[in-house]
Amino acid sequence: MSSYIRYCLVLCALILASAAAFPAQTPKVPTQIPGRDAIFIGDAWYPEQWPESRWEEDLRLMEAANIRMVRIAEFAWSRMEPSEGHYDFEWLDRAIALAAKHNIVVVLGTPTATPPAWLTQKYPDVLRVEENGERAIHGMRAHGSGSSPRYRELCRKITEQMALRYGHNPHVAGWQIDNEQGYAQMSYDEETRRQFQEYLQDKFKTLEDLNTHWTTAYWSQTYDTWQEIPIPVPLESHNPGLALEWKRFTTKTWFDYHKDQIDVLRAHIDPRQFITANFMGFFGGFDHYELSTLLSFASWDDYVGSGHVDRYSNGLTHDLTRGFKRENFWVMETQPGMVNWSPLNNFLNKGEVRAMAWQAIAHGSDGVAYWQWRGALNGQEQIHGSLLGADGTPLPVYAEIQQLGKEFAKVQEAFRGTRPISQVALLNDYDSRWALDLQRHTQKYDYVNVLRSYYQALRPLTQSLDVISPDAPLDSYQLVVAPSLYLIPEARARQLLEFARNGGHLVLGPRAGMKDEFSALLPQRQPGFLVDALGGRVEQFYALEKDFPISGAWGSGESTIWAEQLGKQSPETQVLMKYGKSNGWLDEQPAVLTRAYGKGRITYIGALLDEELMTAAAQWMVKESGVAPVFGPVPSDIEVSRRMGAGKQVFVLINFAQEARTVPLPRTMKLLISDKESNRVELPPYGVEVLAEK
Numbered sequence: 015m016s017s018y019i020r021y022c023l024v025l026c027a028l029i030l031a032s033a034a035a036f037p038a039q040t041p042k043v044p045t046q047i048p049g050r051d052a053i054f055i056g057d058a059w060y061p062e063q064w065p066e067s068r069w070e071e072d073l074r075l076m077e078a079a080n081i082r083m084v085r086i087a088e089f090a091w092s093r094m095e096p097s098e099g100h101y102d103f104e105w106l107d108r109a110i111a112l113a114a115k116h117n118i119v120v121v122l123g124t125p126t127a128t129p130p131a132w133l134t135q136k137y138p139d140v141l142r143v144e145e146n147g148e149r150a151i152h153g154m155r156a157h158g159s160g161s162s163p164r165y166r167e168l169c170r171k172i173t174e175q176m177a178l179r180y181g182h183n184p185h186v187a188g189w190q191i192d193n194e195q196g197y198a199q200m201s202y203d204e205e206t207r208r209q210f211q212e213y214l215q216d217k218f219k220t221l222e223d224l225n226t227h228w229t230t231a232y233w234s235q236t237y238d239t240w241q242e243i244p245i246p247v248p249l250e251s252h253n254p255g256l257a258l259e260w261k262r263f264t265t266k267t268w269f270d271y272h273k274d275q276i277d278v279l280r281a282h283i284d285p286r287q288f289i290t291a292n293f294m295g296f297f298g299g300f301d302h303y304e305l306s307t308l309l310s311f312a313s314w315d316d317y318v319g320s321g322h323v324d325r326y327s328n329g330l331t332h333d334l335t336r337g338f339k340r341e342n343f344w345v346m347e348t349q350p351g352m353v354n355w356s357p358l359n360n361f362l363n364k365g366e367v368r369a370m371a372w373q374a375i376a377h378g379s380d381g382v383a384y385w386q387w388r389g390a391l392n393g394q395e396q397i398h399g400s401l402l403g404a405d406g407t408p409l410p411v412y413a414e415i416q417q418l419g420k421e422f423a424k425v426q427e428a429f430r431g432t433r434p435i436s437q438v439a440l441l442n443d444y445d446s447r448w449a450l451d452l453q454r455h456t457q458k459y460d461y462v463n464v465l466r467s468y469y470q471a472l473r474p475l476t477q478s479l480d481v482i483s484p485d486a487p488l489d490s491y492q493l494v495v496a497p498s499l500y501l502i503p504e505a506r507a508r509q510l511l512e513f514a515r516n517g518g519h520l521v522l523g524p525r526a527g528m529k530d531e532f533s534a535l536l537p538q539r540q541p542g543f544l545v546d547a548l549g550g551r552v553e554q555f556y557a558l559e560k561d562f563p564i565s566g567a568w569g570s571g572e573s574t575i576w577a578e579q580l581g582k583q584s585p586e587t588q589v590l591m592k593y594g595k596s597n598g599w600l601d602e603q604p605a606v607l608t609r610a611y612g613k614g615r616i617t618y619i620g621a622l623l624d625e626e627l628m629t630a631a632a633q634w635m636v637k638e639s640g641v642a643p644v645f646g647p648v649p650s651d652i653e654v655s656r657r658m659g660a661g662k663q664v665f666v667l668i669n670f671a672q673e674a675r676t677v678p679l680p681r682t683m684k685l686l687i688s689d690k691e692s693n694r695v696e697l698p699p700y701g702v703e704v705l706a707e708k
């Protein structure tokens with residue numbers, strides 16, 4: 015079978031599988047809006063902050079910058095409902111119509127991150143209670159309590175009014191729920207505690223079960239009534255089982271909060287209108303996989319803050335967001351040069367804003383929207399980066415964004431219907447991250463950094479990588495890597511084993527399989543239910559005071575931060591790496607084990623490795639799994655990515671170096687940005703090229 019036919023079959027299977035996984039109430043709405051640009055730029059626009067006489071000029075300048083989308087209204091509650099039950103939408107009708115006149119579609123934000131002053135005055139109980147017991151005060155944002163029934167009711171009401179008004183408006187493409195959910199965390203009040211207890215009762219059914227799973231005999235924690243169970247504050251001082259359930263309850267709270275609004279919207283809006291939420295990358299406040307089941311697609315807000323774009327961290331976060339629904343996504347906000355909230359609000363270098371946008375597209379985003387169009391004359395964010403200055407005319411970065419918009423317009427057809435498809439997946443698990451964060455054992459063991467170190471080693475070799483939940487289907491992958499999969503309950507172990515049995519290569523990083531789903535230790539050694547298949551186990555783990563030598567099949571280097579002494583238990587298990595002279599316990603002991611399993615393989619890496627060894631490890635994993643790079647060799651500063659669609663593929667090359675680079679191509683290709691054919695590409699610093707087959 016030709017690789018092209020095989021690719022088409024895999025693509026069809028993936029499309030069918032993702033359609034089947036969709037709950038009926040979540041219509042699948044494409045990230046590429048039918049009849050509109052396949053990839054586009056947009057911005058956050060706040061017409062309520064300006065006299066109406068100014069709007070036309072704003073939209074004219076947007077159109078001239080090739081901006082095709084505006085997100086509006088997400089903070090405009092007091093303008094839409096100036097007093098309780100009195101709505102004023104006429105200004106918004108006019109703003110939407112005017113945007114349409116300039117060929118700009120609208121995304122409406124529900125304004126529930128900023129309840130008006132009349133509301134919080136009249137209903138002070140809707141204000142969030144902080145961990146220290148104090149109520150939030152009006153004047154900031156995200157001060158409403160996500161678990162307050164009254165607040166939720168008020169949120170539903172304003173959402174319903176908006177849905178009734180704009181659910182069939184042809185210029186409204188979709189909706190964003192609230193803004194950066196979880197930004198201000200949970201409310202720590204009695205009502206929330208009651209709901210938490212109810213959640214626990216619903217989950218465990220009996221106190222006996224709860225007491226057993228949490229081993230509450232320890233420190234006299236035994237609960238005789240549900241009402242005795244506290245909200246765990248501070249989280250890290252409490253029972254790990256209780257703490258993990260609190261994090262899960264946080265997910266449930268934000269899930270219900272979103273569902274409330276989504277149900278109201280779906281009752282009134284056209285199925286063609288999408289519903290999304292603007293996530294905050296690796297923010298760990300809730301399980302994004304669960305919340306994403308409610309959405310048409312995921313979005314995120316991509317900010318650098320201080321410094322410059324780190325291609326690996328940024329690429330990883332794009333891939334994370336794509337993995338929430340295993341679909342393309344949007345960057346709903348990104349900085350037009352600088353922010354106003356980080357320790358040093360430096361401006362990105364000339365060309366960096368454009369490179370950053372192209373990186374988003376390369377990793378599967380179909381839209382990139384700038385925050386914000388123009389700074390309000392007053393308000394907390396008046397000197398944040400924007401496209402226009404206080405005088406209402408373009409700032410220097412406007413020209414760069416305008417050029418980007420022109421380029422997007424030029425390559426529309428190459429990107430239509432395409433998305434990244436990979437043979438390699440990194441597993442990301444919120445439960446494992448939370449449980450580990452509560453018991454790092456060494457503060458240096460940072461879950462996200464460990465994930466990033468694996469990503470940085472693997473991404474240049476594969477040139478395509480998915481980041482997915484361990485509960486996602488794994489059968490389309492050849493290599494699945496789980497850097498810190500702390501929680502491996504039996505069902506999860508079964509799914510991982512099935513993947514390896516069917517021919518996949520499963521690589522476990524340190525700390526794998528120590529706990530069950532209640533954050534209780536498994537009554538086996540690590541990796542728990544996978545010990546027999548691996549033919550090996552963790553004898554003892556060590557938080558390292560300093561780096562120790564390690565050597566073997568991948569060369570010689572250092573193990574750093576964390577080292578596990580492994581024990582080989584089967585003659586079929588191979589020791590790939592051993593520790594050198596270190597703390598006595600680890601001397602000459604196995605650090606990496608691998609074993610053929612079914613048609614595939616299981617590998618366990620017990621140590622964190624220095625950068626060079628991590629690269630060597632990644633080279634071995636990729637080779638052993640038969641994974642080929644999606645493009646071919648490129649200089650190390652160049653990021654190459656691929657998107658595929660029916661019968662086509664398109665590559666994006668980005669030069670992240672501060673100097674020019676030449677990239678030889680494997681064959682003569684079309685260079686879509688420079689409009690020529692060539693077998694090489696010259697890229698200036700932050701240069702970008704898009705390649706298609708001739």
Ligand code: GLA
Pocket residue numbers: 193194315317347353354355385395398
């Ligand atoms: C977040 C918010 C925006 C704005 C920007 C500033 O992403 O969603 O409203 O505050 O930060 O960088």
